[in-house]
Amino acid sequence: MTDDVILKISHVSKSFGAVQALNGVDFELRKGEIHALAGENGAGKSTLMNIIDGILQPDSGEILLDGQVVRISSPAEAQKLGIGFVHQEISLCPDVSVAENIFMAATNVSRAFLTDYQALQRDAGVILSQLADIDPSWPVRELSISNQQLVEIAKALTLDCRVLILDEPTAALTEKEAQVLFQIMRRLADRGISIIYISHRMAEIFDNCDRVSVFRDGRYIVTHKVRDIQPGTIVNAMVGRMIDNLYPAKMTAAQTSDEIILKVSNLSEAVRFNGISFELKKGEILGFAGLIGSGRSEIVKGICQLEGTVTGDTWLNGQKLALKHYSDSIAAGMVYLSEDRKGDGVFLDMSISANVSALKLGQVSGPLGIINTDKEDGQAEKLGHMLNLKHGQLSDPVSSLSGGNQQKVAIAKMLSVDPKLIFLDEPTRGVDIGAKSEIHRILRDLARSGVGIIVISSELPELIGVCDRVLVVREGSISGEVAGDAMTEENIMHLASVLETQKKTA
Amino acid sequence: MEVAAPEPARGGGNPLKNMFRMRETGLIAIIVLLFAVMSFASPYFLTWVNMRAMAMAFAVEGVVVVGMTILLISGGIDLSVGSVTALAMVIAGWLFLQGVDPWVASGISIASCTAIGAFMGFFVTRIGLHHFIVSLAVMVIARGICLLATGGRPLGLYTLPPEFKFIGQGSIGPLPLVIIIFLVVVLAFDFMLRRTTMFRKVFYTGSNEKAAAYSGIKTKKVIFLTTTLCSALCGFAGIIYMARFGSAQPTFGIGMELNVIAAAVIGGASLSGGSGTIFGAILGTILLSVVSSSLALLDVSVYWQDIIRGSILLSAVSIDHYLHKIRA
Ligand SMILES: Nc1ncnc2c1ncn2[C@@H]1O[C@H](COP(=O)(O)OP(=O)(O)OP(=O)(O)O)[C@@H](O)[C@H]1O
Numbered sequence: 087m088t089d090d091v092i093l094k095i096s097h098v099s100k101s102f103g104a105v106q107a108l109n110g111v112d113f114e115l116r117k118g119e120i121h122a123l124a125g126e127n128g129a130g131k132s133t134l135m136n137i138i139d140g141i142l143q144p145d146s147g148e149i150l151l152d153g154q155v156v157r158i159s160s161p162a163e164a165q166k167l168g169i170g171f172v173h174q175e176i177s178l179c180p181d182v183s184v185a186e187n188i189f190m191a192a193t194n195v196s197r198a199f200l201t202d203y204q205a206l207q208r209d210a211g212v213i214l215s216q217l218a219d220i221d222p223s224w225p226v227r228e229l230s231i232s233n234q235q236l237v238e239i240a241k242a243l244t245l246d247c248r249v250l251i252l253d254e255p256t257a258a259l260t261e262k263e264a265q266v267l268f269q270i271m272r273r274l275a276d277r278g279i280s281i282i283y284i285s286h287r288m289a290e291i292f293d294n295c296d297r298v299s300v301f302r303d304g305r306y307i308v309t310h311k312v313r314d315i316q317p318g319t320i321v322n323a324m325v326g327r328m329i330d331n332l333y334p335a336k337m338t339a340a341q342t343s344d345e346i347i348l349k350v351s352n353l354s355e356a357v358r359f360n361g362i363s364f365e366l367k368k369g370e371i372l373g374f375a376g377l378i379g380s381g382r383s384e385i386v387k388g389i390c391q392l393e394g395t396v397t398g399d400t401w402l403n404g405q406k407l408a409l410k411h412y413s414d415s416i417a418a419g420m421v422y423l424s425e426d427r428k429g430d431g432v433f434l435d436m437s438i439s440a441n442v443s444a445l446k447l448g449q450v451s452g453p454l455g456i457i458n459t460d461k462e463d464g465q466a467e468k469l470g471h472m473l474n475l476k477h478g479q480l481s482d483p484v485s486s487l488s489g490g491n492q493q494k495v496a497i498a499k500m501l502s503v504d505p506k507l508i509f510l511d512e513p514t515r516g517v518d519i520g521a522k523s524e525i526h527r528i529l530r531d532l533a534r535s536g537v538g539i540i541v542i543s544s545e546l547p548e549l550i551g552v553c554d555r556v557l558v559v560r561e562g563s564i565s566g567e568v569a570g571d572a573m574t575e576e577n578i579m580h581l582a583s584v585l586e587t588q589k590k591t592a
Numbered sequence: 593m594e595v596a597a598p599e600p601a602r603g604g605g606n607p608l609k610n611m612f613r614m615r616e617t618g619l620i621a622i623i624v625l626l627f628a629v630m631s632f633a634s635p636y637f638l639t640w641v642n643m644r645a646m647a648m649a650f651a652v653e654g655v656v657v658v659g660m661t662i663l664l665i666s667g668g669i670d671l672s673v674g675s676v677t678a679l680a681m682v683i684a685g686w687l688f689l690q691g692v693d694p695w696v697a698s699g700i701s702i703a704s705c706t707a708i709g710a711f712m713g714f715f716v717t718r719i720g721l722h723h724f725i726v727s728l729a730v731m732v733i734a735r736g737i738c739l740l741a742t743g744g745r746p747l748g749l750y751t752l753p754p755e756f757k758f759i760g761q762g763s764i765g766p767l768p769l770v771i772i773i774f775l776v777v778v779l780a781f782d783f784m785l786r787r788t789t790m791f792r793k794v795f796y797t798g799s800n801e802k803a804a805a806y807s808g809i810k811t812k813k814v815i816f817l818t819t820t821l822c823s824a825l826c827g828f829a830g831i832i833y834m835a836r837f838g839s840a841q842p843t844f845g846i847g848m849e850l851n852v853i854a855a856a857v858i859g860g861a862s863l864s865g866g867s868g869t870i871f872g873a874i875l876g877t878i879l880l881s882v883v884s885s886s887l888a889l890l891d892v893s894v895y896w897q898d899i900i901r902g903s904i905l906l907s908a909v910s911i912d913h914y915l916h917k918i919r920a
């Protein structure tokens with residue numbers, strides 16, 4: 087890392103209608119550094135990145151590249167200036183092959199009339215192979231979200247860029263994939279490429295970044311060298327107050343109950359999973375761990391009839407379920423929060439209120455099926471308040487919210503039906519520290535009040551911090567269970583990856 | 593940035609209301625402007641007779657526009673509306689000439705059109721074909737049946753009883769029945785689309801089909817029903833046309849699909865689904881119809897009329913796209 091500033095942001099402001107997303111922000115990026123950006127949901131991080139990438143134009147302020155004032159009018163312009171951007175939301179063309187998706191950006195900057203596809207395919211192959219084992223000829227829609235995210239990253243790496251922006255790239259990655267990404271980032275930085283890295287995970291910032299800048303409510307707060315400070319310093323700067331306890335207290339022995347909320351027996355699906363049996367007791371939060379592709383999401387989707395043809399038996403609060411369609415599951419009080427927020431979690435171009443009410447319109451309508459918009463708004467207002475949703479008006483489309491706040495809308499949608507059991511697939515993806523501990527607290531409160539909670543997460547510290555018990559899934563069946571002191575990352579990873587027969591650690 | 597204060601009376605539950613309001617106001621302004629200009633250009637324009645003629649011209653087509661708008665919102669499209677409307681006339685007219693009671697014949701005809709819609713819905717939702725292709729095929733097939741059944745000549749229905757002709761030709765007070773029917777259909781569907789849970793599911797499905805499925809909505813059923821509804825409304829429109837003309841015309845409604853889709857899109861429906869209003873689509877219909885009759889009054893050749901209509905569509909969609917970009 088040297089001290090020459092490559093990119094300088096000076097007094098940049100941007101507002102969307104009444105929302106002041108950025109307010110006179112300053113920022114400096116040096117050559118060859120990995121510079122983290124931290125801030126709560128809606129602090130303006132993505133907005134600033136969109137300005138640097140030419141997607142948005144600032145209302146006022148300047149961008150200096152190598153000391154020269156530049157006007158970046160479009161992403162194509164940004165690419166020419168050597169700026170690469172991996173977006174927070176995956177934006178690939180789903181029907182087109184991985185290789186073509188990667189070419190798309192590369193052919194864009196090339197000045198040549200004819201494209202050397204063979205060379206591009208080779209380059210794409212090389213870059214992909216450092217990241218993961220993905221076949222470049224596959225259509226993107228066939229890939230898991232984590233692999234799609236890796237393709238996004240590969241896409242940016244094919245560009246010959248000087249500044250690389252990564253907006254929450256690890257939100258959709260497993261631990262292992264994230265580690266590979268960090269190695270690549272370090273290699274790039276050593277080659278003099280500057281990286282802006284946005285994340286809500288303190289550990290990642292402290293392990294991999296050189297400096298960190300904090301934003302709050304659209305303002306630039308402070309920049310530190312990572313090695314000079316403690317995570318608490320950042321968290322305090324982000325939220326403007328102290329956050330002490332990251333995870334809520336677990337279930338005490340006195341709270342344990344023998345009442346069973348969900349019982350699943352010998353659940354199987356043609357290809358996705360096999361012989362799944364488990365129980366969820368009242369008051370406990372149960373976790374599902376496993377590598378991406380292990381089948382953990384498929385199992386819970388199978389339980390609530392969202393996907394696949396499932397055999398086996400399920401009981402909810404002692405009642406045997408005979409579900410034919412996911413709508414029966416909702417009616418029974420069992421809901422699923424999707425891991426793919428943009429793809430199937432929210433209706434981006436519909437209002438916040440209409441999103442929150444989507445699961446059970448009957449709740450906000452009269453006997454003739456006429457929607458009472460006041461009731462609908464009231465519901466969104468109440469749940470939004472509970473989740474501390476940052477928004478303009480309830481009639482605004484969800485696309486106008488920051489990523490983390492979109493996630494809160496998706497969660498509000500689940501809570502709107504007063505569920506008996508919630509499956510949460512990556513519930514805090516892209517959610518900031520404050521809101522994350524808030525969501526964890528809400529989950530704990532719900533569990534205490536008798537609602538069944540099952541959490542799937544790729545973030546092991548989250549599972550360990552939140553759950554009372556964790557089931558580990560490997561290759562479509564449950565490979566083990568950990569609880570209490572045995573809930574460690576090592577034990578879980580071991581069960582998730584090593585071939586071993588059913589093993590119980592208490 | 594701040595957490596919004598409660599805002600009760602804003603009707604925030606209505607998807608994209610603000611944008612539509614903006615668009616509808618714009619359309620009304622353009623229509624009023626056109627009226628003002630035309631009343632100077634032609635003394636005949638602002639007369640009751642001309643107004644009535646214009647209203648009659650778009651009223652029946654407006655019923656089809658309603659069906660198309662709902663289908664577009666759900667993410668579909670229907671190119672067969674013109675042929676199916678003609679087929680409705682031909683089926684009812686042919687049955688009548690065979691001695692079937694005209695009311696019964698009309699009932700059978702509307703039921704047949706509904707079945708055609710269900711047939712298309714089946715191909716789209718069960719077989720998985722695209723609306724565009726399925727309805728293109730049905731457009732050609734339905735037209736073929738019309739021509740086959742009539743030998744290409746209109747069926748004169750001179751003996752239609754006056755009570756039946758009253759649907760298309762009668763008036764209640766100063767208002768033609770056709771216009772009353774039109775208003776009832778439009779108001780009813782406008783209200784339902786904005787306020788009922790049933791039609792809200794149409795918006796969810798069109799906005800993001802997968803997210804709708806993940807909200808427990810039976811999206812295939814929704815698409816099947818919107819496809820069927822559109823054809824049923826075509827059948828209904830066909831019967832009104834038959835009562836109005838006193839004949840069944842196998843070549844009626846060629847090119848109607850373009851007019852109808854254009855009206856819906858000018859009124860704010862998106863071809864990618866998820867947005868649109870009946871009110872906007874009807875304003876689009878009125879605009880196109882006022883333009884046509886103005887051009888006719890000004891003796892502009894029909895060929896020019898097509899060119900102008902096409903240009904209006906293009907500019908409306910471009911302006912919309914541009915406004916979208918500014919907002920984003
Ligand atoms: N297109 C838009 N229209 C209206 N408001 C917007 C738009 N884009 C962003 N905003 C608002 O600007 C603010 C900043 O959003 P931004 O996406 O930059 O946050 P962020 O720091 O990236 O948050 P997150 O961590 O949740 O991704 C938010 O309050 C958001 O609602």
Ligand SMILES: [Mg+2]
Nearest residue numbers: 132174488489
């Ligand atoms: Mg963001």
